[in-house]
Amino acid sequence: MKRKLAIIGAGAVGTSAAHWAVVKNVAEEIVLIDIMEGLAKGKALDIAQSSAVYGFSNRIWGTEDWQALENADVVIITAGRPRKPGMSRDDLLQVNLEIVKSCTEKVKEYAPNCCLIVVTNPIDAMVYTAFKISGFPRKRVLGMAGVLDSARYRYFLAEALGVSPKDVQALVMGVHGDHMLPLVRLANVAGIPVKDLLPQEKLSEIVERTRKGGAEIVSYLKTGSAFTTPGLSAVEMAEAILRDEKRVLTCSVWLEGEFGIRDVFLGVPVVLGAGGLEKILEFPLTEEEKEALSLSVEHVRNQIAKTNL
Structure with a gap:
């Protein structure tokens, strides 16, 4: 049975996700959808032409036609406005709310059995929006945040330690924003706790840099936000x-009492499989x-x- 991945939004993050999906060969068919005429077609065609050089054989194409969502196993929503310097993710809430509502309605119409991954900021509110509009069960509606935040955390720890990021295991829980929780207690390098390898002052600095990781990139880019790692994280x-x-x-998943939290989307460690969310890995937290x-x-x-949903 052929696997199909649909990506809504042919901006920087959506294009990055499409690129990584092709490189990683995650689906036999990848479709990029955007309402701007020609944008998704052009981006997808550019990626498709790299097949002769890289050697992939899966199909990627772009369109403005929402019907292309049909038979998608997974749909990633990246559509929305990016941050600009000085903006918080929360500043995007109202403008992106309407975009995510509209996209989700199309997903519900054409791909009612898919798993839905939301990347649009502010993620925890936008995935809640998709959850309410779609009516999908919680296992099939997920927000991408912790994969990205944990990747940044792992990279910063590896950089400080002078080791390969592959050997760093670290977890970031909570909101995708300034109140996220990079867990120092559980972070390790090949099983060795990082708190035994780095001074507390340095660890505190890394935690804060992780929390501000997106804003740091926005400050450099001026006219956009991070896209390479967000795209890969969604894929x-x-x-x-x-x-x-x-x-x-x-x-970011809908919690129903896990970690003592109910009726809110929040980043927690989960097991992902064919049906989407299979299990939330709950463990004791310190006070x-x-x-x-x-x-x-x-x-x-x-x-x-x-x-207001």
Whole structure:
């Protein structure tokens, strides 16, 4: 049975996701969709022409036709406005709310059985929007945030330690924003706790840089935000679902009492497989971690309230 991945939004993140999806061969068919005439077609054609050089044989194409969503196993929503210097993710809420609503309605119409991955900022509020509009069960509606935040955290730790990022295991929970929780207690290098390898001052600096990781890139780019790693992070989630890999990844999911939290989307470690969310990996938190996570919950609840859904 052929696997199909649809990506909505042919901006920088959507194009990056399409590129990584082709390179990683996550689906036999990849379709890029954008309402701007010719944009998705041009981006997809450019990627398709690299097949002769790179050697991939899966099909990628672009369109403005929403019907192309039909039979998609996974749909990634990247459509929305990016941040500019000085903007927070929350500043995008109202403008991106309408975009995500519209996209989700099309997904519901044409791909009612798909798993839906939301990348649009502010992610935890936008995935809530997709959840409410689609009516899909919680296992099939996920937000991409923790994969990206954890990747940044792992990179910064590896850079400080002078080791390969491949050997760093680290977890970021909570909201995709300034109140995220990079867990120092569980971070390790090949099993060695990072708190035994780096001074507390340096670890605190890395935690703060992780929280501001997106803003740092925005400050350099001026007219856009990060796209390469966000695109890859979304595809990592899609691949786990499409290949039924049972990957343990941090995703924004609807909580129903896990970690003592209910009725909110928040980044937590989960198992992803063929049906989407298969299991949330719950573990004891310290009092300090619980307090930090409660700030994330409060922040997301405030975002959700503004959606009026």
